[in-house]
Amino acid sequence: MQAIVTGANSGLGLQTVRVLAAEGATVVLACRSAANCKAAMDDVRSTQPSAKLEALVLDLADAASVRAFAAAFLQSHTKLDLLINNAAIMSLPTHFESAAVRGEWSITVEGNRTRRRVGGP
Numbered sequence: 001m002q003a004i005v006t007g008a009n010s011g012l013g014l015q016t017v018r019v020l021a022a023e024g025a026t027v028v029l030a031c032r033s034a035a036n037c038k039a040a041m042d043d044v045r046s047t048q049p050s051a052k053l054e055a056l057v058l059d060l061a062d063a064a065s066v067r068a069f070a071a072a073f074l075q076s077h078t079k080l081d082l083l084i085n086n087a088a089i090m091s092l093p094t095h096f097e098s099a100a101v102r103g104e105w106s107i108t109v110e111g112n113r114t115r116r117r118v119g120g121p
């Protein structure tokens with residue numbers, strides 16, 4: 001099975017990577033930086049040395065990064081079985097600062113929407 005997990009470097013995303021890897025999936029970890037991806041892969045491999053993991057940088061707040069992520073994935077993969085749209089931000093300050101609201105919307109909704117529109121196998 002070929003999977004992508006966004007926000008793979010922490011929290012629920014990292015736990016999802018562990019479970020999928022333990023089931024034998026090949027998992028692309030999508031993280032905001034290569035360093036975050038590497039730390040997460042090292043963490044998983046500390047208990048699952050043969051885990052099939054790959055790293056690709058993805059910043060959902062940046063449409064160019066979303067397109068670059070999709071292009072890089074399509075260049076080296078012919079199929080995608082499972083896309084876990086985990087990455088998001090939440091619990092921003094409750095007062096309606098326009099920048100904060102725009103940021104939460106653009107990362108949680110628009111970023112994921114753009115990635116799905118870019119398409120794939």
Ligand SMILES: NC(=O)c1ccc[n+]([C@@H]2O[C@H](COP(=O)([O-])OP(=O)(O)OC[C@H]3O[C@@H](n4cnc5c(N)ncnc54)[C@H](OP(=O)(O)O)[C@@H]3O)[C@@H](O)[C@H]2O)c1
Nearest residue numbers: 007008009010011012032058059060061086087088090107
């Ligand atoms: N935990 C809960 O109780 C709960 C409840 C309801 C829903 N959820 C949802 O479950 C998901 C995971 O929650 P969590 O608690 O595991 O959150 P978390 O620990 O804060 O992890 C969020 C992940 O999303 C990534 N991320 C944030 N902004 C991003 C961006 N612009 N581009 C790419 N990645 C970005 C973070 O990367 P960085 O490390 O670089 O910031 C991090 O890896 C979220 O969608 C959240 O809304 C969680």
